[in-house]
Amino acid sequence: xxxxxxxxxxxxxxxxxxxxxxxxxxxxxxxxxxxxxxxxxxxxxxxxxxxxxxxxxxxxxxxxxxxxxxxxxxxxxxxxxxxxxxxxxxxxxxxxxxxxxxxxxxxxxxxxxxxxxxxxxxxxxxxxxxxxxxxxxxxxxxxxxxxxxxxxxxxxxxxxxxxxxxxxxxxxxxxxxxxxxxxxxxxxxxxxxxxxxxxxxxxxxxxxxxxxxxxxxxxxxxxxxxxxxxxxxxxxxxxxxxxxxxxxxxxxx
Numbered sequence: 001x002x003x004x005x006x007x008x009x010x011x012x013x014x015x016x017x018x019x020x021x022x023x024x025x026x027x028x029x030x031x032x033x034x035x036x037x038x039x040x041x042x043x044x045x046x047x048x049x050x051x052x053x054x055x056x057x058x059x060x061x062x063x064x065x066x067x068x069x070x071x072x073x074x075x076x077x078x079x080x081x082x083x084x085x086x087x088x089x090x091x092x093x094x095x096x097x098x099x100x101x102x103x104x105x106x107x108x109x110x111x112x113x114x115x116x117x118x119x120x121x122x123x124x125x126x127x128x129x130x131x132x133x134x135x136x137x138x139x140x141x142x143x144x145x146x147x148x149x150x151x152x153x154x155x156x157x158x159x160x161x162x163x164x165x166x167x168x169x170x171x172x173x174x175x176x177x178x179x180x181x182x183x184x185x186x187x188x189x190x191x192x193x194x195x196x197x198x199x200x201x202x203x204x205x206x207x208x209x210x211x212x213x214x215x216x217x218x219x220x221x222x223x224x225x226x227x228x229x230x231x232x233x234x235x236x237x238x239x240x241x242x243x244x245x246x247x248x249x250x251x252x253x
Contacts, residue, residue, distance in 0.1 A: 001050045001051060001052045001053065002022040002023055002024060002050070002051055003022070003048060003049070003050055003070065003131075004018055004019060004022050004048070004049045004050075004051060005018075005047075005048045005049075005131075005132065006018070006044060006045070006046050006047060006048075006049070006064065007046055008046040009046075010044070010046065012032070012035045012040075012041040012044060013032065015035075015044060015064070016028050016031050016032050016035070019031065019051070019060065022051070024051055024053075024055060024060075025053075025054075026055065026056070026057060026060065027057075030057055031057045031060065031061075034057040034058065034061055035061065038058075038061055040061045040064065040065045043064075043065040044064045044065060045064065045065065045066075045067035047067060047069040047130050047131075047132065048069055048070050048094075048130060048131035048132050049063055049064065049068065049069060049070055050070040051063070069130035069131065070130065070131050071128045071129065071130055071131070072092065072094040072095075072128070072129060072130075072131055073126050073127060073128045073129070074088055074089065074092045074095070074126070074127055074129070074138060075088070075125070075126040075127075076088060076122060076123070076124045076125060076126075076127070076142060076247060077124055077247075078124040078177060078246075078247060078248065078249035078252075079124075079177050079178055079181070079246045079247065079248075079249075080124065080246060080247050081119065081211075081245070081246055081247075082104065082118040082119050082120075082121075082122070082247075085122060085139075085142075085247070086099070089135040089138065089139070090135075092135070094129075094131040094132065094133075095129065095132075095133060095134070095135045095138065096132055096133060096134045096135065097135055098134045098135055098136050099135055099136055099139070104117075104118050107136075107139070108121075110136055111136070111139060111140055111143060113143070117242075117243040117244075119174070119243045119244045119245065119246070120146075120170055120171070120173075120174045120243070120244025120245070120246060120247055120248065121143055121146055121170075121244075122139060122142035122143055122145075122146055122247055123142050123143075123145035123146035123149055123247065124247045124248075124249050125142065125145060127141050127142060146247075149250055149253055150166050150169065150170055150253060151166065153166075153169060153173075153250075153253040154166040154169050157169065161194065162194060162197040162198045163194075163197070168240055169253070170244050170248065170253075171240045171241055171243065171244050171245075172190070172193060172194075172197075172240060173244075173248035173252040173253045174244035174245050174246045174247070174248045174252070175193065175203065175205060175207060175208060175240075175241070175244075175245060176189050176190050176193065176248065176252045177246050177247070177248040177249060177252040178207035178208075178211075178245060178246050179205055179207055183251050186251050186252055190252075193205075197239070197240070200238065201238075202234055202235060202236075202237070202238050203234035203239075203240075204234055204235050205234050206221055206226075207245060207246075208232045208233065208234045208241050208245055209221065209225055209226060209230075209232065209233050209234070209235065211232050211241070211245040211246075212230035212231065212232030212233055212241075213225060213230075232245065
């Protein structure tokens, strides 16, 4: 197969020329005629396509007018931070990089969430996209997915929960995600944390301390780290952390 990219505003004749230059064995005059007869000339969609060997003018027309783009994928893993999400997007060669020069606040503003912290706001999953799509479009998909998952989880909350909002549920889910990688243990861990919140006890969990240390964390958590106060140290401060500390999966939610 050969890859063909149709830029916005490309004329039908230029599309035929691209196909011919790519090496597909299709009669260009016949393809131009088919574009005109079928009415496809005005319906060609910009994007990146993969055309298999032996493709016919009718096949080409169908792909171009239906927008059957060549697709790639990128995966966000449960427990990742937003910094790791950004790294994954930067490593995806078929994505159009649009956020590289933006800071986190600018990214969220571009997504229509000005003032919101990006941590934990994107659902961990595999997202498929057309080659050449902007990385911001993938983030928008992941953000929408997390919104739906969180809304569904919050609707199933138990009566008497100490959590006051869906945002608090997201924060706690992110902590549970980092506390244990075993699916069977998440319910137990969540129960312990909910009970501690209910009675006003500090959560006292290492992952929040590690998150608060940021780049200072060298892989070893020391006693001094547990006693040094930061907004994310749940040994020195009560309640939840100011923001999520990771992307929680559906089980943690």
